[in-house]
Amino acid sequence: MLGKSIGIDLGTKRIKYYRKGDGIIFDQENCIAIENREEIRAIGDEAAEMVGRTPETIEVIYPVNRGVIANVSAMELLFNTSFDRLYGKAKRASGTSFVIALPTDITEVEKRSFADLIHKSGIKPKNVSLVDKPICVAMAAGLDIMKAKGVMTVDVGADTTEIAIIALGGIVRSRLLPIAGNKFDESICNYIRQKCALVIGKSNAEQLKMGIAGALSGQSLTMQVNGRDVVTGLPKRIEIESDIVYEAIKEDLKSITENIKSTLEHIPPEVSSDIIDAGIYVTGGSALIGNFDKLLNAETNLKINILEDPQDSVINGLGKLIDDDNYKTLPYIYRQPGYSVNLRNVNNGIAKKK
Numbered sequence: 001m002l003g004k005s006i007g008i009d010l011g012t013k014r015i016k017y018y019r020k021g022d023g024i025i026f027d028q029e030n031c032i033a034i035e036n037r038e039e040i041r042a043i044g045d046e047a048a049e050m051v052g053r054t055p056e057t058i059e060v061i062y063p064v065n066r067g068v069i070a071n072v073s074a075m076e077l078l079f080n081t082s083f084d085r086l087y088g089k090a091k092r093a094s095g096t097s098f099v100i101a102l103p104t105d106i107t108e109v110e111k112r113s114f115a116d117l118i119h120k121s122g123i124k125p126k127n128v129s130l131v132d133k134p135i136c137v138a139m140a141a142g143l144d145i146m147k148a149k150g151v152m153t154v155d156v157g158a159d160t161t162e163i164a165i166i167a168l169g170g171i172v173r174s175r176l177l178p179i180a181g182n183k184f185d186e187s188i189c190n191y192i193r194q195k196c197a198l199v200i201g202k203s204n205a206e207q208l209k210m211g212i213a214g215a216l217s218g219q220s221l222t223m224q225v226n227g228r229d230v231v232t233g234l235p236k237r238i239e240i241e242s243d244i245v246y247e248a249i250k251e252d253l254k255s256i257t258e259n260i261k262s263t264l265e266h267i268p269p270e271v272s273s274d275i276i277d278a279g280i281y282v283t284g285g286s287a288l289i290g291n292f293d294k295l296l297n298a299e300t301n302l303k304i305n306i307l308e309d310p311q312d313s314v315i316n317g318l319g320k321l322i323d324d325d326n327y328k329t330l331p332y333i334y335r336q337p338g339y340s341v342n343l344r345n346v347n348n349g350i351a352k353k354k
């Protein structure tokens with residue numbers, strides 16, 4: 001095991017590890033349940049099952065918010081426990097090269113906190129590198145990212161939508177929007193409360209979204225949902241039509257399409273012409289919403305390529321990157337804490353020792 005490379009995707013919703021030669025070795029909800037403020041009750045999918053059902057002594061935490069580590073101690077506990085489970089003891093993963101995928105448009109301190117996670121875990125890594133998520137998405141799409149041709153990627157995840165333009169293996173332009181699947185769930189809860197007088201939980205809203213949400217109206221699907229009647233306060237089950245869910249999320253979808261259009265308006269004409277030829281590469285779990293490609297095509301007049309297995313694009317692209325030595329120069333090497341590095345160069349893969 002010693003010396004193997006591991007790719008890490010710490011998404012807002014899911015946490016995934018890819019080990020060179022072995023493929024995906026961990027894929028769970030990025031969630032931890034802590035009892036009495038100190039004892040780990042559950043991690044991953046088991047912890048996520050507890051959401052909304054816990055007594056006061058148990059806190060269920062998703063440590064990554066809006067693409068960055070928002071609760072460092074919970075993230076450290078979750079990371080260390082996951083590696084304890086994989087290796088018996090996390091420090092047995094010492095000697096491994098780690099490559100962490102992260103959003104482009106975050107601060108240097110936020111970037112550093114991803115690498116610190118490994119340095120503080122007791123694992124003695126061979127090295128820790130960071131790579132921009134849009135690069136992984138383009139790799140998953142099978143694109144030759146080292147070429148001069150411009151590529152546009154849109155990753156609609158749980159908390160964030162990341163819009164990026166890539167050329168010559170680097171990010172030319174990027175935007176990180178705080179609108180994606182979780183915001184859709186929230187909008188569905190609010191709309192159903194207003195229109196149907198029913199209070200539903202976020203996980204029920206997510207099921208409605210996955211079952212019958214569409215990015216265009218007129219899908220004519222229905223699904224039953226359980227909740228609490230606003231008037232009587234009693235549990236109630238009602239049938240919801242897909243157009244209700246569409247109405248709930250249409251403003252969120254509009255914000256995403258408006259941002260894609262305004263990104264397109266601000267790129268050099270040469271890159272525009274590349275994007276006309278190839279279209280936009282769209283991924284992330286929320287890209288699975290019905291007719292999302294049709295909505296984007298109607299709004300941009302561009303070809304829309306929805307990636308296969310969109311929820312796994314980042315980890316699959318990261319896997320390709322660590323499996324292929326030709327891309328060795330792409331990830332940005334982050335060394336031990338105290339080693340002075342120029343994080344501004346993370347976007348073009350250059351590490352500089354000051």
Ligand SMILES: Nc1ncnc2c1ncn2[C@@H]1O[C@H](COP(=O)(O)OP(=O)(O)OP(=O)(O)O)[C@@H](O)[C@H]1O
Pocket residue numbers: 010011012013014066067156157158159160161180181182206209210211213283284285286287288289290310311
């Ligand atoms: N079939 C589906 N239809 C609609 N939404 C879906 C579907 N399947 C998954 N999702 C949504 O996709 C989101 C998770 O996507 P993904 O795994 O790409 O996020 P992430 O990488 O963890 O988040 P982020 O990119 O914000 O850090 C969730 O909001 C989930 O509800």
